[in-house]
Amino acid sequence: MPRIVLYQPDIPHNTGAILRFAACLDIGVDLIEPAGFDLSDRGLKRAGMDYVEQAMLTRHPSFETFETARRESGGRFILFTTRASRAYFDFDFCTGDHLVFGRESAGVPDFVHERADERLLVPMRPGLRSINLAMTVALATAEALRQTGGFPEPGGERTDG
Numbered sequence: 001m002p003r004i005v006l007y008q009p010d011i012p013h014n015t016g017a018i019l020r021f022a023a024c025l026d027i028g029v030d031l032i033e034p035a036g037f038d039l040s041d042r043g044l045k046r047a048g049m050d051y052v053e054q055a056m057l058t059r060h061p062s063f064e065t066f067e068t069a070r071r072e073s074g075g076r077f078i079l080f081t082t083r084a085s086r087a088y089f090d091f092d093f094c095t096g097d098h099l100v101f102g103r104e105s106a107g108v109p110d111f112v113h114e115r116a117d118e119r120l121l122v123p124m125r126p127g128l129r130s131i132n133l134a135m136t137v138a139l140a141t142a143e144a145l146r147q148t149g150g151f152p153e154p155g156g157e158r159t160d161g
Contacts, residue, residue, distance in 0.1 A: 002144040003028045005100040007108050010036035016047025017134040019055040026152055028056040032066045070098050079116035080140055081107055082130055088120040093144040104133050
């Protein structure tokens with residue numbers, strides 16, 4: 001099953017919405033700290049409602065601790081960035097992929113870009129800066145789940161066995 005990875009997110013409402021999305025689809029979320037807000041922030045809980053407690057959230061105190069865990073799991077590092085040239089829907093996802101999304105304000109630093117196995121983007125109209133993080137996560141993750149058969153069945157069972 002692909003995992004969602006948030007690199008030092010800035011906005012609690014986006015993170016809450018992503019945690020809710022992930023809980024509903026039974027997807028794990030890795031959060032690389034520090035976040036730009038207190039993770040117990042009322043806005044995070046408000047955006048995620050009661051789903052936040054049901055999310056499979058793993059917090060990593062640094063990028064290096066995340067990378068160690070990712071390497072041990074064997075999953076690819078797939079970075080979503082406006083600096084990429086390949087569209088996410090032209091990529092073949094695998095079940096163990098880590099879908100990495102940067103800060104709303106600044107993306108990820110160059111050293112994180114350099115570690116990525118692949119860099120993908122969500123194509124958009126020229127002249128605009130970026131799509132909302134939660135929407136980008138939903139678009140990209142839905143495509144990864146579609147390709148890997150990872151959506152839960154209507155009765156709650158996943159299609160990936």
